[in-house]
Amino acid sequence: MIQTHQLCLNYGSSQILKDINLTFKESGVTSIIGPNGAGKSSLLSLVCRLQKPSSGSVTLHGSNILQLDNAKLAKQLAILRQENHIVSRLTVEDLVCFGRFPYHQGRPSAADFEQINWAIELMELEEFKQRYINELSGGQRQRAYIAMVLAQQTDYLFLDEPLNNLDMKHSVNIMKTLRKAASEMKKSVILVMHDINFAASYSDEIIAMKHGEIIHQDTPENIMTNEVLSNIYDMPLKVEQIHGKSVCLYYL
Amino acid sequence: MQTNRLLLTPKMRLLIAAALALLTITLFMSFNVKASWEFTLMFRGKKLLTFLIVAFCISTATLLFQSMSNNRIITPAIMGFDALYMLIQTSLVFTLGAIQYAALNNYFKWAIEISILVVASSFLFQWLFIKKQFNLYLLILIGVVFGVLFRSFSSLMMRMIDPTEFGVLQDSLFASFNAADSYLLTISGVVVCLISGFIFRYHHQFDVMALGKPIATNLGINHADLTRASIVIITVLIGLSTSLVGPVTFFGLLVVNVAYIVCGTHLHRYLIPMSILTAIICLVGSDVLLQHVLHYNTKLSIIIEFIGGVFFLGLILRKKI
Numbered sequence: 001m002i003q004t005h006q007l008c009l010n011y012g013s014s015q016i017l018k019d020i021n022l023t024f025k026e027s028g029v030t031s032i033i034g035p036n037g038a039g040k041s042s043l044l045s046l047v048c049r050l051q052k053p054s055s056g057s058v059t060l061h062g063s064n065i066l067q068l069d070n071a072k073l074a075k076q077l078a079i080l081r082q083e084n085h086i087v088s089r090l091t092v093e094d095l096v097c098f099g100r101f102p103y104h105q106g107r108p109s110a111a112d113f114e115q116i117n118w119a120i121e122l123m124e125l126e127e128f129k130q131r132y133i134n135e136l137s138g139g140q141r142q143r144a145y146i147a148m149v150l151a152q153q154t155d156y157l158f159l160d161e162p163l164n165n166l167d168m169k170h171s172v173n174i175m176k177t178l179r180k181a182a183s184e185m186k187k188s189v190i191l192v193m194h195d196i197n198f199a200a201s202y203s204d205e206i207i208a209m210k211h212g213e214i215i216h217q218d219t220p221e222n223i224m225t226n227e228v229l230s231n232i233y234d235m236p237l238k239v240e241q242i243h244g245k246s247v248c249l250y251y252l
Numbered sequence: 253m254q255t256n257r258l259l260l261t262p263k264m265r266l267l268i269a270a271a272l273a274l275l276t277i278t279l280f281m282s283f284n285v286k287a288s289w290e291f292t293l294m295f296r297g298k299k300l301l302t303f304l305i306v307a308f309c310i311s312t313a314t315l316l317f318q319s320m321s322n323n324r325i326i327t328p329a330i331m332g333f334d335a336l337y338m339l340i341q342t343s344l345v346f347t348l349g350a351i352q353y354a355a356l357n358n359y360f361k362w363a364i365e366i367s368i369l370v371v372a373s374s375f376l377f378q379w380l381f382i383k384k385q386f387n388l389y390l391l392i393l394i395g396v397v398f399g400v401l402f403r404s405f406s407s408l409m410m411r412m413i414d415p416t417e418f419g420v421l422q423d424s425l426f427a428s429f430n431a432a433d434s435y436l437l438t439i440s441g442v443v444v445c446l447i448s449g450f451i452f453r454y455h456h457q458f459d460v461m462a463l464g465k466p467i468a469t470n471l472g473i474n475h476a477d478l479t480r481a482s483i484v485i486i487t488v489l490i491g492l493s494t495s496l497v498g499p500v501t502f503f504g505l506l507v508v509n510v511a512y513i514v515c516g517t518h519l520h521r522y523l524i525p526m527s528i529l530t531a532i533i534c535l536v537g538s539d540v541l542l543q544h545v546l547h548y549n550t551k552l553s554i555i556i557e558f559i560g561g562v563f564f565l566g567l568i569l570r571k572k573i
Contacts, residue, residue, distance in 0.1 A: 045466075048469075048470065049469065050465075050466050050469050050470070070469070070472050070473070070474050071472040071473075071474075072472070073472065074470065074471050074472025075472070078470060079466075079470050080470075081466050084464075084466075084467065085322075085464065086322075086463055086464065086467070087322045087323065087324055087462065087464075088459075088462050088463065088518040089512070089518060090518055094518060098459075098460065098463065098467075098471060099471075101456075101460055101471045101472065102471055102472040105456055106455070106456025106457075106459065106519075106521075107456075149470075152470075152471075
């Protein structure tokens with residue numbers, strides 16, 4: 001179980017995150033939604049020890065993550081950030097192989113390659129296996145990065161806008177894969193999402209953020225109402241029922 | 253050509269590079285011997301040792317620096333490490349005077365100079381990178397500014413000391429490949445062994461560090477510790493090479509980028525030896541050229557920079573960068 005305690009982040013005098021107290025479940029899909037600048041990505045960075053908080057702490061099963069052994073932590077939680085820039089010339093296989101680094105420390109075994117191939121197949125990248133990542137399209141590259149963190153086989157998987165650059169087919173595929181991982185392999189998948197309909201259809205729980213604070217933490221059914229959504233995004237939004245599901249046609 | 257290259261495994265490429273390096277070394281040691289063999293081997297051997305050590309220092313320092321900063325076009329020289337080394341020597345001569353300076357125990361002197369260098373760069377790093385959480389680029393920028401400051405201080409002091417003392421200083425600052433002191437070679441041997449050991453133990457972590465701080469942290473690397481260790485290693489290597497042959501800036505950039513291209517992998521266990529071998533071929537090869545073709549009508553650094561410049565133009569024209 002991952003918990004945050006009075007987590008704060010300041011840049012100079014501006015407060016990015018204010019006293020966040022959250023509990024991430026041990027399994028299931030959780031989506032974090034909210035307008036730009038709400039502090040979603042910062043929260044993810046702090047929870048995954050990529051950044052140090054100004055005050056407060058994050059605990060994994062009760063112990064502060066900054067005091068845990070980082071090499072062991074890499075087998076328990078994985079994070080993929082929104083933007084990734086790699087200078088090294090890597091093939092897709094090399095990149096996914098890095099996802100197994102916490103286990104093989106530079107010497108991948110046959111078992112590691114099994115996991116690597118599994119992740120590559122899951123992300124439908126077999127034909128690009130030997131291609132350099134800087135020669136891929138944006139969506140293919142995004143899938144390669146997701147394959148890397150999937151290969152890491154952690155209990156907790158944090159993805160910051162995983163559907164960036166992806167077409168409809170791959171977006172749905174990835175959400176289904178993550179859903180399956182959460183239900184069958186009892187993993188906890190935490191996503192930062194912009195498309196509320198995707199978030200509502202695939203999550204067990206939605207966390208809504210605004211101005212650096214958590215304003216809602218609830219089931220998708222309770223979040224998908226006119227008042228709650230309009231309040232989160234500061235615009236009039238209307239939820240409709242299509243095929244028995246709550247859908248918000250925000251683009252109209 | 254392209255497909256042929258792809259067929260060679262990194263190990264084979266390394267073997268080819270090693271064979272080429274060996275060939276250049278043999279050429280260097282045995283071509284056109286005029287004096288007795290004993291004298292030639294002694295004389296050239298010492299020079300060769302200097303070449304090998306400098307090749308190791310410059311290429312390893314540049315490669316680690318680039319992996320650490322995730323950037324393939326900067327060199328440690330940009331941080332002003334060599335400028336600080338020169339400032340330390342200048343201030344020693346300035347405060348102690350030439351006679352006192354020359355009388356100092358060589359090992360002691362070197363230890364002091366390197367310690368100051370390591371302490372200064374670690375302090376800068378600890379203070380800005382860990383405490384203030386500045387990013388690496390800001391740290392490098394601050395290094396650039398300090399480099400200029402150090403250079404200006406040295407040249408100010410050089411103008412103030414008397415000409416004889418300046419002579420002593422210049423002698424130690426611009427040591428050439430021909431005149432490396434034996435005490436320095438001994439120190440170098442020890443340092444090279446220690447650092448090789450460290451790299452042999454941790455080379456796989458550098459592969460991950462090159463992916464950038466967020467991904468490296470996610471994959472379980474203790475980024476702050478590894479960066480701190482890298483800064484110390486780079487500082488010591490640059491200090492060593494500067495004390496052996498003076499500042500060589502462009503060279504590291506050249507060999508490391510050649511290594512990236514010919515190595516065909518991102519793994520440091522191949523990249524490091526490949527860049528060292530490239531450096532050896534370049535240095536020793538240029539010197540053979542200088543001795544036997546150009547008859548010392550120019551300087552080694554000019555040949556290196558000429559080859560480097562042509563190589564880079566080629567890279568840009570073929571859009572490999």
